[in-house]
Amino acid sequence: xxxxxxFFWEKRAEIAEQTLQHLWxxxxxxxxxxxxxxxxxxxxxxxxxxxxxxxxxxxxxxTIPSLALLGFLLPLVGIGxxxxxxxxxxxxxLPIVRNTYAGITEVAPDVREAARGLGMTDWQVLTRVELPxxxxxxxxxxxxxxxxxxxxxxxxxxxxxxxxxxxxxxxIALNNVNLILAGAVPAALLALxxxxxxxxxxxxxxxxxxPVLFTAAGLFLVFVPYQALTSYGSDQLRAGFPSExxxxxxxxxxxxxxxxxxxxxxxxEIGLMYEAVRNGDVDVISxxxxxxxxxxxxxxxxxxxxxxxxxxxxxxxxxxxxLRRYPELKDALAWLDDRISEAxxxxxxxxxxxxxxxxxxxxxxxxxxxxxxxxxxxxxxxxVQIGSKNFTESFILAELLGLVIEARTGxxxxxxxxxxxxxxxxxxxxxxxxxxxxxxxxxxxxxLLQADxxxxxxxxxxxxxxxxYVQREMQTRYDVQWLQPLGFNNTHAMMMRESQAExxxxxxxxxxxxxxxx
Numbered sequence: 001x002x003x004x005x006x007f008f009w010e011k012r013a014e015i016a017e018q019t020l021q022h023l024w025x026x027x028x029x030x031x032x033x034x035x036x037x038x039x040x041x042x043x044x045x046x047x048x049x050x051x052x053x054x055x056x057x058x059x060x061x062x063t064i065p066s067l068a069l070l071g072f073l074l075p076l077v078g079i080g081x082x083x084x085x086x087x088x089x090x091x092x093x094l095p096i097v098r099n100t101y102a103g104i105t106e107v108a109p110d111v112r113e114a115a116r117g118l119g120m121t122d123w124q125v126l127t128r129v130e131l132p133x134x135x136x137x138x139x140x141x142x143x144x145x146x147x148x149x150x151x152x153x154x155x156x157x158x159x160x161x162x163x164x165x166x167x168x169x170x171x172i173a174l175n176n177v178n179l180i181l182a183g184a185v186p187a188a189l190l191a192l193x194x195x196x197x198x199x200x201x202x203x204x205x206x207x208x209x210x211p212v213l214f215t216a217a218g219l220f221l222v223f224v225p226y227q228a229l230t231s232y233g234s235d236q237l238r239a240g241f242p243s244e245x246x247x248x249x250x251x252x253x254x255x256x257x258x259x260x261x262x263x264x265x266x267x268x269e270i271g272l273m274y275e276a277v278r279n280g281d282v283d284v285i286s287x288x289x290x291x292x293x294x295x296x297x298x299x300x301x302x303x304x305x306x307x308x309x310x311x312x313x314x315x316x317x318x319x320x321x322x323l324r325r326y327p328e329l330k331d332a333l334a335w336l337d338d339r340i341s342e343a344x345x346x347x348x349x350x351x352x353x354x355x356x357x358x359x360x361x362x363x364x365x366x367x368x369x370x371x372x373x374x375x376x377x378x379x380x381x382x383x384v385q386i387g388s389k390n391f392t393e394s395f396i397l398a399e400l401l402g403l404v405i406e407a408r409t410g411x412x413x414x415x416x417x418x419x420x421x422x423x424x425x426x427x428x429x430x431x432x433x434x435x436x437x438x439x440x441x442x443x444x445x446x447x448l449l450q451a452d453x454x455x456x457x458x459x460x461x462x463x464x465x466x467x468x469y470v471q472r473e474m475q476t477r478y479d480v481q482w483l484q485p486l487g488f489n490n491t492h493a494m495m496m497r498e499s500q501a502e503x504x505x506x507x508x509x510x511x512x513x514x515x516x517x518x
Contacts, residue, residue, distance in 0.1 A: 007178040015167075019186050022163035025081060025156060026149045026190075029088030033145060037093050038138070041100025042126065048105075055098060062094045066152050070159055079240075079272060079281045084153070084161035091152055092145035099141025103134030139202040143195050150191045154183065160240060160266035160276065169267065173244035173421025237516055239263040240273045240282035244421045250309065250446035250492070252286070258308045259513040270391045274353075283496060284512065290342050290393065290490040292350025300501040302494040305508040309492045310442035310461045313485040314340075314393075316401055317444075318436040319429060320479045326384065329436075330483065332408035333401065338487040339370060345393065345488045352392050359392070359417075363399035367407070374407050382414030387425045387437035390418045393490065397438035422447050430478050440490060444470035444482070463489070 008015065044051045061069075066087065073083035107130050115129045131138075157165030164183040171179030245251040246267055255261060263284060268276055276282045278297040287294065287301075294301060316333050323330055344366070351362045364374060384405055388398035395417050402413040416434055419425035426448055428434045445451050445459070445466055459465040471482040494509050506512050 004178055004181065008182065011167075011182055015164075015182055015186060018162060018164050018166055018183070019190070022150070022153055022165075022187065023190065025084050025088065025161060025163055026146070026153050028081075029085045030092055030142075030146055030149055032085070033089045033092035033096055034142065036089075037096030037141075037145075038100050040093075041097045041138075042104065044097070044101045045104045045130075046122075051101060055101070058094045058097055061090045066091070066155050067158070070155065074159065074272065074275075078279060079160045079268065079276050080266075081156075081161045083159055084156035084163075087156070088149045088153060092149055095141040095144040095148070096138075097141075099137050099144075100134070103137030104130045106137070107133050136202060139198060143198045143202075146194050146198065147191045150187055150194070154187055157243075157267055158269045159272060160268050160281070162266070166243065166246075166267045169243040169420075170247045173242070173247075173423070176247070176423070179247065236262065236264040237283040237512075238281075239265045239284040239286075240268040240276045241265055241286045242270050242273060243267045245286045245492070248422070248447050249450055250442060255308055255494075255509075258306055259509050260517060261509075261513045262516040271353075277495065277497060280497070283500060285495050287493050287495045288391075288393065288490050289493045290345040290349060290488060292346050292348075292353055294346070294495065296350060296354050298498045299495045300498045300507075302496065302501070302506060302512055303508040304491075304493070305510050307461055308509070310445055310456075310459075311463045311466055311489050312440035312442035312491045313463060313467065313487075313489050314345075314397060314438050314440055315467075315485040316436050316483040317426075317429065317439040317474070318481050318483060319432065320475070320481055321432070322384070322435040323481060326409070326411060328409045329384070329405060329411075332405050333483055335372070335404055335408060336400065336486050337484040340366075340487045342488045342490075345490065348396050349392050352396060359395040360399045360403075363396050363403055367400065367403055372404065372407055374403055378406070378412045380412055383411045384413045384436070385434040386413055386415045387419055387428055387434035388415065388417045389422065389425055389437075390420055394438060397486070401436065401438065429480060438486075439482075441466045441470050441482075441485070442491065444474065449473050449477070 040054065044054055064072075069087050069090065070083060073086055077083045077086065104126075111129060111133070112125060115125045120128065153161075153163050154165035154168055157163055157169055164187045167179050167183030171177065171181075171183065239252075241252055246265065247253070252261075252265065256263075266282060268282075268285075273282075273285045274287065274291070274293045274297060277285045277299065278293075287299070289301060293299070316336075318329065318333075348362050348366060351357045352359055367374060384402075386398050386402050386405075388394040398415045398417060402415050405411055405413050416428075419428060419437075422439075422443055425434070425437050426439075429437060439448075441463075445456070449470060451459075451469070455469070459469050467482070467485065474480050474482050494512065496506065496512075501507070504515060506515060
């Protein structure tokens with residue numbers, strides 16, 4: 001507990017900033033949903049024949065998975081807060097519309113008749129009789145919408161909308177409980193606080209309705225524009241990085257210190273990151289040097305002139321327990337030693353990302369071109385479990401390993417693709433949930449083994465020295481074996497659109513750092 005509190009204290013400024021951003025997205029979407037939802041609910045009470053179809057439509061929206069809805073909105077409105085607010089607005093509609101409609105229609109008919117008998121107009125019946133009586137039901141819908149929005153808003157971090165989800169996704173990627181709690185605890189407290197506040201208002205609605213409405217409107221008018229200006233009024237170059245890269249030892253934190261970078265960073269899912277730089281939503285990304293989208297999207301790889309990034313040679317990382325059980329695995333996988341060049345890996349990545357072929361299809365075509373005779377996929381329980389991280393190249397490499405094992409041994413394999421981060425897939429390996437997965441030597445050096453500065457200086461980022469170090473230390477510390485590299489080096493790379501980099505005269509990361517410091 002003491003360690004967690006210390007971590008929260010160290011991150012207090014960032015937690016406060018992300019909490020305000022989270023609150024802004026939530027309140028903005030809820031404010032729009034209140035105006036639209038209350039109006040729509042009232043209209044339906046006057047046009048009951050429309051109620052079934054309209055409520056059915058908003059109910060269908062509620063059933064769409066939140067990630068799918070965000071993905072659907074991206075091609076239409078891009079990344080950032082706009083798709084996030086639209087998605088949260090749509091999710092908030094159902095409880096507000098349904099409860100407004102139900103609250104008004106459930107007012108006793110004789111009460112309405114009495115009001116009309118006193119000579120009230122329809123508007124007076126609505127405002128002086130129906131709405132005051134329906135307030136408890138309406139507020140229950142607003143409370144539900146608020147809690148739903150605070151929870152779903154964490155997912156919006158995947159599309160560079162910010163908020164507390166950034167901590168959660170970084171923590172998941174690195175299997176860091178403190179980071180996960182840094183996002184989850186404030187989000188839960190926000191939900192409880194607002195639910196309690198709305199519950200208090202609901203109990204004293206007749207006395208508090210006017211001051212609450214005026215206060216809420218004032219806060220909305222001040223808070224929303226302020227957040228918009230502070231979030232988007234910067235002239236900094238905008239960077240889009242995966243959550244893992246932001247926090248990793250070989251990621252942005254160290255890179256910023258090494259070069260003196262000053263970028264406005266948004267966290268993005270890897271696939272969205274490339275789309276964001278191509279569309280101009282961000283200026284700089286942390287890509288991979290063998291990615292096929294570099295050429296397809298006309299990106300410039302900035303030279304790592306200070307040699308911050310170590311060699312990232314891909315190789316199978318295998319549990320020794322698995323090798324003892326199936327010793328033939330080592331000889332089978334040796335067939336892949338130094339078989340894949342940078343150009344070949346880039347082409348395979350392109351075939352999946354741009355030509356829309358499946359990773360298994362691309363892997364099979366590559367192996368057949370190299371002369372390996374593949375065998376039909378065998379049914380039955382898999383003896384060897386192969387994992388991968390959540391990006392294209394890792395998917396392809398996992399399929400390659402599986403196809404080679406099945407072709408050169410009598411074993412069957414199963415791929416478990418898409419672990420959400422390096423630490424997660426490595427923990428799955430050491431705990432025996434998978435038997436092997438493709439990893440990179442630079443990641444082993446800095447992210448998994450977390451080598452100190454003396455060690456890093458001693459290996460001088462030489463390919464063979466780095467490989468020998470990670471091979472020895474993995475064997476000693478974790479009882480896993482690093483097999484021979486597959487041939488290509490896929491290092492991290494800072495990238496920009498070619499046209500923008502040319503316009504700004506940027507060719508190295510130092511050029512980028514000097515530009516950000518102006």
